Amino acid sequence: MSKxxxxxxxxxSVLGRLLRGAYWYGAEWYWTVTGxxxxxxxIAITIFAPVxxxxxxxxxxxxxxxxxGGGQVVLLAPKGSGIxxxxxxxxxxxxxxxxxxxxxxxxxxTARHYQVDKDLFAKVRAGEADAVLISARKAAEALKKNPxxxxxxxxxxxxxxxxxxxxxxxxxxxxIWGARAVLAVAILSALFSxxxxxxxxxxxxxxxxxFDRVLSLIMDSIYSFPGxxxxxxxxxxxxxxxxxxxxxxxxxxxxxxxRMTRSQVLSIKEELYVEAARALGAKRHEILGxxxxxxxxxxxxxxxxxxxxxxxxxxxxxxxxxxxxQPPTPDWGFDLNKGKAYLPRGYWWPITFPGLMxxxxxxxxxxxxxxxGELLNPRLTEE
Amino acid sequence: xxxxxxxxxxxxxxxxxxxxxxxxxxxxxxxxxxxDPVKSSIRPGAxxxxxxxxxxxxxxxxxxxxxxxxxxxxxxxxxLGTTLSPVRGQSVAKQIWDHFPATLELALAGMLVTAxxxxxxxxxxxxxRRSAAxxxxxxxxxxxxxxxxxWLGLMFQLVFGVWLGWFxxxxxxxxxxxxxTHITGLYTVDSLxxxxxxxxxxxxxxxxxxxxxxxxxxSGVFVRLTRSNMLQVLKMDFITAARARGIPERTVVYRHALxxxxxxxxxxxxxxxxLLLAGAxxxxxxxxxxxxxRFLVERITYRDFPSIQGAVxxxxxxxxxxxxxxxxxxxxxxxxxxx
Numbered sequence: 001m002s003k004x005x006x007x008x009x010x011x012x013s014v015l016g017r018l019l020r021g022a023y024w025y026g027a028e029w030y031w032t033v034t035g036x037x038x039x040x041x042x043i044a045i046t047i048f049a050p051v052x053x054x055x056x057x058x059x060x061x062x063x064x065x066x067x068x069g070g071g072q073v074v075l076l077a078p079k080g081s082g083i084x085x086x087x088x089x090x091x092x093x094x095x096x097x098x099x100x101x102x103x104x105x106x107x108x109x110t111a112r113h114y115q116v117d118k119d120l121f122a123k124v125r126a127g128e129a130d131a132v133l134i135s136a137r138k139a140a141e142a143l144k145k146n147p148x149x150x151x152x153x154x155x156x157x158x159x160x161x162x163x164x165x166x167x168x169x170x171x172x173x174x175x176i177w178g179a180r181a182v183l184a185v186a187i188l189s190a191l192f193s194x195x196x197x198x199x200x201x202x203x204x205x206x207x208x209x210x211f212d213r214v215l216s217l218i219m220d221s222i223y224s225f226p227g228x229x230x231x232x233x234x235x236x237x238x239x240x241x242x243x244x245x246x247x248x249x250x251x252x253x254x255x256x257x258x259r260m261t262r263s264q265v266l267s268i269k270e271e272l273y274v275e276a277a278r279a280l281g282a283k284r285h286e287i288l289g290x291x292x293x294x295x296x297x298x299x300x301x302x303x304x305x306x307x308x309x310x311x312x313x314x315x316x317x318x319x320x321x322x323x324x325x326q327p328p329t330p331d332w333g334f335d336l337n338k339g340k341a342y343l344p345r346g347y348w349w350p351i352t353f354p355g356l357m358x359x360x361x362x363x364x365x366x367x368x369x370x371x372x373g374e375l376l377n378p379r380l381t382e383e
Numbered sequence: 384x385x386x387x388x389x390x391x392x393x394x395x396x397x398x399x400x401x402x403x404x405x406x407x408x409x410x411x412x413x414x415x416x417x418x419d420p421v422k423s424s425i426r427p428g429a430x431x432x433x434x435x436x437x438x439x440x441x442x443x444x445x446x447x448x449x450x451x452x453x454x455x456x457x458x459x460x461x462x463l464g465t466t467l468s469p470v471r472g473q474s475v476a477k478q479i480w481d482h483f484p485a486t487l488e489l490a491l492a493g494m495l496v497t498a499x500x501x502x503x504x505x506x507x508x509x510x511x512r513r514s515a516a517x518x519x520x521x522x523x524x525x526x527x528x529x530x531x532x533x534w535l536g537l538m539f540q541l542v543f544g545v546w547l548g549w550f551x552x553x554x555x556x557x558x559x560x561x562x563x564t565h566i567t568g569l570y571t572v573d574s575l576x577x578x579x580x581x582x583x584x585x586x587x588x589x590x591x592x593x594x595x596x597x598x599x600x601x602s603g604v605f606v607r608l609t610r611s612n613m614l615q616v617l618k619m620d621f622i623t624a625a626r627a628r629g630i631p632e633r634t635v636v637y638r639h640a641l642x643x644x645x646x647x648x649x650x651x652x653x654x655x656x657x658l659l660l661a662g663a664x665x666x667x668x669x670x671x672x673x674x675x676x677r678f679l680v681e682r683i684t685y686r687d688f689p690s691i692q693g694a695v696x697x698x699x700x701x702x703x704x705x706x707x708x709x710x711x712x713x714x715x716x717x718x719x720x721x722x
Binding site: 031217218220221222224225226227228229230232233234236237251309313316317320321322323333336339340343344346348351352354355358359362363366367370 | 400401405408409412522525526528530533534537538540541544545546552657661664665668679683684686695698699702703706
């Protein structure tokens, strides 16, 4: 790519190029850095998931579809009842299957749970309970309707920053733990495909002949096939689980590595230094391992980064179609699959955040790959 | 000898090994890989005789090479077998044929959106190279590619379907009874042909969001392709000549250059057809669009193994024939392409 201001001497080390970055390399430099920052953040999230996630991602911790920022509950007691806060033996009335009823259970309060159409305040007036436990969001409205009640103490209980899903699980915690699952599958599958595709590409490009022709035909055929559909077929046979899904995805991307490696080998093996090595009597495996392979690595890094982005999207796609990991494991694609059914009722938060996370992670790897491609090998990416 | 006829013949013959490899691949995946499709299709605890009966009816009890031979023989006769569940014994080929028009309609509409958005943006980016608009469009291409297509669809459903209420969010038509007379199977085309305006409007409304989703998903790739092709064309002598003759810059870029850049873009459309199909599978699932992709996914939940195999084989054949078609088209447009 020709630059408007071409420096006379380019720094040769990768670090040097990165540091002098933006001035010479323009927008691509920012892309690399943004991608890198995104990935560092994601990797930090996966490492510190136990610390960062406020709740267990697989357990019901609140009512279903608690709004983002919701979850807190308050105690409303009749005026002059003398109740000053949560105390032993206090009987509370709650709506069944809300965060309030779950908090009451968790705190071992003596609680009575009613259906939503029942008036909790009437129950208290009738003496069936001492106080009402209700979501903080609804408290003000309830107090206006029932002026003989007052709020006792401060709001307490859980705080769901991104809300809860249909089973009352904390979405933020699911997002944090979901990063582990998706990265494990994506990186594992990219490693699988590289481990098969790169050696085959090296051999095929180096030796040529009928072996090369047959292998290229097979690889080109797989490459031409819609990746997701191939992965669906493999996943349908293998079943769910991290390794199975990783294998299903890796089948799709073996040709990507094969084709890249093969074309690189074809051009590198004509280079003078390879010819020189051959003239000096280097054995074939030495030429392949010491002269050709090291020159493939820089391209390999770029392809790997872009491939992980693709693998993440394929994994999410499989999970969205119900072919992902086993259900208790938090998985973004699977959460989107579940959340889709509740979309017509306007529950936007269970489907918005997981998709955003998939996008951010895929974007991180894409930006890094695109940027690195530009920095390491300007001729690789298009104009 | 460089002749069009020879090129067409060689190109068509080259498709045969590709189809053979793809079809064999499907066989290897579904029959040879570890994992038993029959066992997984039946509830645990089913009697062994039942399992054996199904294995027998599918020919899975025969040696692999016999299975492979029969599989190829059946495919040659366009026989894709019969379904296992939810209803046993229906023709898979018929079912796939019934679902195909929906996918075709979605794919064509998506392609149209992609062509308009992607090519337009790409040409603009090339025209204003290194400007803020250029960088934003290139960034757009990267971002739109990183967005999962089904999530894009969900967001459109949420905003335009649920919140604004402008478009329906599922299906091809509100009332199946009001579907236009079957001519091509494409509701929008059929309703136009029969002059059924109510059905036309309704099916267009249903098509809008899925087509937009699929089209935008693919548009990123086309922004990049168009941009790089345009940049190459803009460097050519005939462009300099056109500029020298004092033809306005807009005319030079969007008439002379774009027309020439479009030829390689058509080939790329062929290569991106696989991506389009993968996107269509996910889009169909999102919008409950009753096409081939949804058929495949639905049959996976039923573990209807013959239908899965049939659908995947049909996808393979589609890809092979479209790539053949595009190459032929390319050869017809560009006389330099010959063997």
